[in-house]
Amino acid sequence: MYYLYYFLIQIKLPMKKIIFIAIAMCSIILISCKKETAQQPDELAGLTLLQKMANDTTEIEVYTRSGTLTVGYNDIFFRVKNKLNDEFVSNAVLDWMPIMHMTMMSHAAPKSPITKVAGKEFLYKGFIVFQMPGNDMEKWTLSIDVQTPSITTAVLDTFAVANSTQKRVTSFTGSDSKKYILALVSPENPAVATNDLTLGLFVKETSMSYPAVTDATILFDPRMPDMGNHTSPNNVQPIINTTDNLYHGKVSLSMTGYWKLNFIVKNASDVVLKGEEISPSVESSSLYLELEF
Amino acid sequence: MKNKILFLLILSVISGNIMAQDTTNIDSILSVKLDEVAIISKPLINYTKQNKPLSSIDEYLDKSMNVSLVRRGSYAWEPMLNNMSSERLQLTIDVMHIFGACTDKMDPITSYVDVSNLSDVKVSSGQEGASYGPTIGGAIDLIKKKHDYCHIGWLGSVNFGYESNSNLFTAATRVKYSNAKFFVDADFIFRDADNYKAGKRTLIPFSQFQKYNTSLSIGVKINNKNTLTGSFTFDNAVNIGYPALPMDVALARAYIASVQHSASYINSFIDEWTTRVYFNTITHIMDDTKRPIVPIHMDMPGWSTTSGLYSKINGAHKRQKMALTLNAYWNKSKAEMTMYPNDTSRKSMFMYTWPDVHTIYAGVNLANNFSWKPMHTIKYGASIGFHRNFVASEFGLNSMHIFYPTMSAGKNRIIVGFQTAYTFAKNNWEYSIAMAYGERAPSISEAYGFYLFNSFDAYDYIGNPYLKNEKSIELHTALAYKMKKIKWNFGLNYFHILDYIIGIPNTNYIAMTLNANGVKEYQALESVNIVSTECGMEYRPHPSVKTRVALSYNFGRDFNKQNMPLVRPFSFKAGLTYNIKGLEMEMNVEGASKQYAHSAFYGEKAKPAYAIVNFAAGYSIPIKAHQLHFRVGIENMADTYYSTYADWNNIPRKGRNFYLNISYTFDNRMME
Numbered sequence: 001m002y003y004l005y006y007f008l009i010q011i012k013l014p015m016k017k018i019i020f021i022a023i024a025m026c027s028i029i030l031i032s033c034k035k036e037t038a039q040q041p042d043e044l045a046g047l048t049l050l051q052k053m054a055n056d057t058t059e060i061e062v063y064t065r066s067g068t069l070t071v072g073y074n075d076i077f078f079r080v081k082n083k084l085n086d087e088f089v090s091n092a093v094l095d096w097m098p099i100m101h102m103t104m105m106s107h108a109a110p111k112s113p114i115t116k117v118a119g120k121e122f123l124y125k126g127f128i129v130f131q132m133p134g135n136d137m138e139k140w141t142l143s144i145d146v147q148t149p150s151i152t153t154a155v156l157d158t159f160a161v162a163n164s165t166q167k168r169v170t171s172f173t174g175s176d177s178k179k180y181i182l183a184l185v186s187p188e189n190p191a192v193a194t195n196d197l198t199l200g201l202f203v204k205e206t207s208m209s210y211p212a213v214t215d216a217t218i219l220f221d222p223r224m225p226d227m228g229n230h231t232s233p234n235n236v237q238p239i240i241n242t243t244d245n246l247y248h249g250k251v252s253l254s255m256t257g258y259w260k261l262n263f264i265v266k267n268a269s270d271v272v273l274k275g276e277e278i279s280p281s282v283e284s285s286s287l288y289l290e291l292e293f
Numbered sequence: 294m295k296n297k298i299l300f301l302l303i304l305s306v307i308s309g310n311i312m313a314q315d316t317t318n319i320d321s322i323l324s325v326k327l328d329e330v331a332i333i334s335k336p337l338i339n340y341t342k343q344n345k346p347l348s349s350i351d352e353y354l355d356k357s358m359n360v361s362l363v364r365r366g367s368y369a370w371e372p373m374l375n376n377m378s379s380e381r382l383q384l385t386i387d388v389m390h391i392f393g394a395c396t397d398k399m400d401p402i403t404s405y406v407d408v409s410n411l412s413d414v415k416v417s418s419g420q421e422g423a424s425y426g427p428t429i430g431g432a433i434d435l436i437k438k439k440h441d442y443c444h445i446g447w448l449g450s451v452n453f454g455y456e457s458n459s460n461l462f463t464a465a466t467r468v469k470y471s472n473a474k475f476f477v478d479a480d481f482i483f484r485d486a487d488n489y490k491a492g493k494r495t496l497i498p499f500s501q502f503q504k505y506n507t508s509l510s511i512g513v514k515i516n517n518k519n520t521l522t523g524s525f526t527f528d529n530a531v532n533i534g535y536p537a538l539p540m541d542v543a544l545a546r547a548y549i550a551s552v553q554h555s556a557s558y559i560n561s562f563i564d565e566w567t568t569r570v571y572f573n574t575i576t577h578i579m580d581d582t583k584r585p586i587v588p589i590h591m592d593m594p595g596w597s598t599t600s601g602l603y604s605k606i607n608g609a610h611k612r613q614k615m616a617l618t619l620n621a622y623w624n625k626s627k628a629e630m631t632m633y634p635n636d637t638s639r640k641s642m643f644m645y646t647w648p649d650v651h652t653i654y655a656g657v658n659l660a661n662n663f664s665w666k667p668m669h670t671i672k673y674g675a676s677i678g679f680h681r682n683f684v685a686s687e688f689g690l691n692s693m694h695i696f697y698p699t700m701s702a703g704k705n706r707i708i709v710g711f712q713t714a715y716t717f718a719k720n721n722w723e724y725s726i727a728m729a730y731g732e733r734a735p736s737i738s739e740a741y742g743f744y745l746f747n748s749f750d751a752y753d754y755i756g757n758p759y760l761k762n763e764k765s766i767e768l769h770t771a772l773a774y775k776m777k778k779i780k781w782n783f784g785l786n787y788f789h790i791l792d793y794i795i796g797i798p799n800t801n802y803i804a805m806t807l808n809a810n811g812v813k814e815y816q817a818l819e820s821v822n823i824v825s826t827e828c829g830m831e832y833r834p835h836p837s838v839k840t841r842v843a844l845s846y847n848f849g850r851d852f853n854k855q856n857m858p859l860v861r862p863f864s865f866k867a868g869l870t871y872n873i874k875g876l877e878m879e880m881n882v883e884g885a886s887k888q889y890a891h892s893a894f895y896g897e898k899a900k901p902a903y904a905i906v907n908f909a910a911g912y913s914i915p916i917k918a919h920q921l922h923f924r925v926g927i928e929n930m931a932d933t934y935y936s937t938y939a940d941w942n943n944i945p946r947k948g949r950n951f952y953l954n955i956s957y958t959f960d961n962r963m964m965e
């Protein structure tokens with residue numbers, strides 16, 4: 001042990017070498033730290049103007065994140081301008097109605113009420129689930145009733161709704177003979193991660209009314225049909241959230257590519273309305289939605 | 294457990310007391326001396342000492358009873374020591390840390406150098422290897438050619454080799470100039486092999502490979518005490534078949550560079566201080582395009598880049614010897630998998646299989662050797678290191694969160710170890726006993742692997758970032774006897790490994806790979822016991838005749854008494870060498886018993902017993918500064934169809950093989 005002490009003392013030797021080692025050590029051990037600076041939220045941050053709709057008194061700016069509307073679930077944002085004084089309105093009461101004008105008939109679409117976006121001064125928000133795209137012959141119109149302290153009016157315009165490359169919404173007839181609509185709300189931008197899964201389930205009361213179904217059970221099973229139909233781990237089955245009337249769960253996507261989300265929907269008395277369990281002989285449920293990224 | 298340790302202790306003490314001893318320290322606790330096992334080329338590929346010149350590093354290592362090699366094809370065998378594979382070992386090239394870039398262990402770092410670069414291989418068992426970095430099973434260091442400044446002049450050589458089985462063609466050349474102040478040394482080797490035939494002329498498709506390796510070293514003697522050496526190696530292998538695996542390799546490429554400063558005789562305490570800074574980068578690209586049936590085509594490239602520093606001080610004072618080693622490195626490992634659906638309109642499927650994991654390690658090891666009397670030597674040492682893993686890819690971290698929602702990107706560990714050994718040497722006897730404790734951090738695959746398919750048990754493996762350090766308590770004992778005509782030795786290594794890291798099936802997860810049996814998650818087994826013993830004997834009835842026999846028995850079981858996989862069964866080697874006037878002939882027999890304790894539980898298939906016979910003859914013609922050497926041989930003379938316990942998925946080994954080597958060496962160097 002005595003010798004050890006001497007030995008260690010003797011090592012203090014060439015200063016240059018020690019500096020050399022120290023510098024080399026530091027360069028190996030140092031790794032750059034990333035810092036992220038949070039941006040001040042702006043009234044329209046992340047939104048793209050889709051269209052302006054107006055009448056004599058009121059102009060409504062319609063925004064979505066992508067600047068388009070597609071078949072399936074769409075978050076839609078509004079700003080309401082009083083054309084008489086050219087100011088945005090912060091306390092309007094808005095109601096809306098999307099209508100598809102088909103050649104033989106018309107129908108509406110599942111939708112939420114329009115509410116003020118929390119933390120924003122002039123921004124309003126709602127969602128619509130478009131079951132089908134528009135075309136030259138068959139168009140979607142959106143009418144918005146506006147009520148402000150000074151004005152009560154309605155604004156109407158047609159909107160282009162593009163088809164979606166993946167199946168983000170599906171209509172089905174349940175075992176109870178009712179017509180239902182199942183829509184994928186999120187993941188909107190799926191990632192190789194545990195994604196929030198949000199689903200909307202609506203029932204057709206009349207062709208103009210599609211209220212949310214809040215007492216169903218939705219079971220899902222994500223599969224990759226291009227790769228032996230494997231599933232993914234640690235998925236969380238969605239359950240209803242009564243504030244937004246949507247079903248919330250988690251979907252794990254272990255790689256990019258095409259995923260099929262297979263569903264079984266049951267009613268409040270646990271009767272299967274639609275869908276089959278995946279097994280070696282059943283590759284896909286008759287009720288499914290798609291993700292591809 | 295305690296009983297077993299006690300039993301082994303008593304056994305070793307008794308055997309130590311019965312025998313008496315003599316001289317020389319056992320430099321390594323290894324009971325087999327390396328020069329008989331795995332020394333490679335001095336000054337070049339040493340055809341006079343080797344049974345088979347120009348054989349690969351793998352074949353050299355395979356001659357040893359301590360080291361065994363897991364074979365997945367003809368190329369890039371994975372070294373194992375004490376029945377433990379690369380994640381439990383430190384594999385280094387000139388003490389430089391290099392990490393393979395393959396998630397399927399297709400590129401152990403021994404594949405990125407060749408015999409033309411090397412002078413020696415140092416095998417250290419257990420914590421004896423701790424100065425190379427944290428280890429459980431030991432360390433294998435591939436030592437590059439060393440240079441002195443004593444020779445002046447030119448050295449050159451050309452070697453050709455041909456093997457009938459697999460049509461293997463090898464060519465190597467080397468040129469060196471040196472004087473008292475300077476040297477430059479360049480070498481090049483090329484290998485090209487077709488598919489080989491196993492015994493009974495069974496063609497093994499996808500066993501071809503082609504590679505070349507070139508390296509350059511330049512050294513300057515600054516003054517009497519200081520030298521500076523720069524070294525660069527480039528290794529490039531293409532079109533490598535892996536018949537035991539579902540995929541091949543299109544490219545495996547390494548750049549290895551280092552600068553070394555050595556100072557000698559600094560003062561009365563410090564003999565030598567060597568410091569090296571290094572950098573290496575590896576690209577590994579797998580390839581399934583040549584396979585006839587591929588359910589889904591995939592690209593699986595991997596990259597590994599390491600920068601490091603190594604500094605070692607050797608000191609001596611009176612009867613003490615001391616070594617202080619500093620090891621530090623920073624590695625980045627990344628591997629991807631992209632699968633292409635048969636429906637080409639669909640997007641490709643991508644994932645990180647190694648999520649760009651950075652590993653930083655810095656540790657010191659201090660070893661002291663003290664002889665208070667010529668016959669008694671005690672050795673003790675300790676090491677401590679800081680180990681940090683860090684997942685640098687956000688994409689990769691998010692994908693790991695699927696399994697471990699709350700895991701953080703970074704993980705720090707402290708890794709410690711210590712060892713102590715006692716050697717008694719007297720007359721013709723030498724006895725040693727050693728005890729040690731060591732730890733290791735999990736490997737990248739064990740901690741962060743993401744759906745890594747293992748064709749051994751056909752499971753997809755998931756890494757576990759929460760694994761504890763694996764810990765090992767080890768005991769070694771060795772006994773050797775040496776006389777003019779006869780030598781024998783016996784060695785026993787016992788490892789009691791705690792928190793042993795291994796894949797355990799997790800039935801909550803479903804496999805991603807087509808036809809896989811399921812998903813295994815890396816978990817810690819409570820404990821595993823591994824024993825390796827071997828015994829060697831050498832007898833020279835006449836100065837020109839030498840016979841040798843080596844036997845090895847190994848044992849590995851977990852705490853549930855389940856056999857561990859890849860444990861060597863009882864195996865033996867025997868050789869007879871005859872030497873006269875430049876002619877050397879050698880006959881070898883090697884074999885193993887049936888794998889009576891294979892691990893069905895861990896997916897292993899038992900191998901039957903086998904024995905093969907090899908023959909070689911060599912002849913040298915020296916003409917002044919020139920030397921011409923021929924060597925011919927036959928391996929597996931009876932064309933036996935066999936596979937050893939270390940052959941992945943029971944892939945059979947080479948059948949009958951004739952080889953021929955011709956070497957020409959020119960050496961006009963003078964001693965200064």
Ligand SMILES: [Cu+2]
Pocket residue numbers: 395396397398399400542577578579
């Ligand atoms: Cu590979």
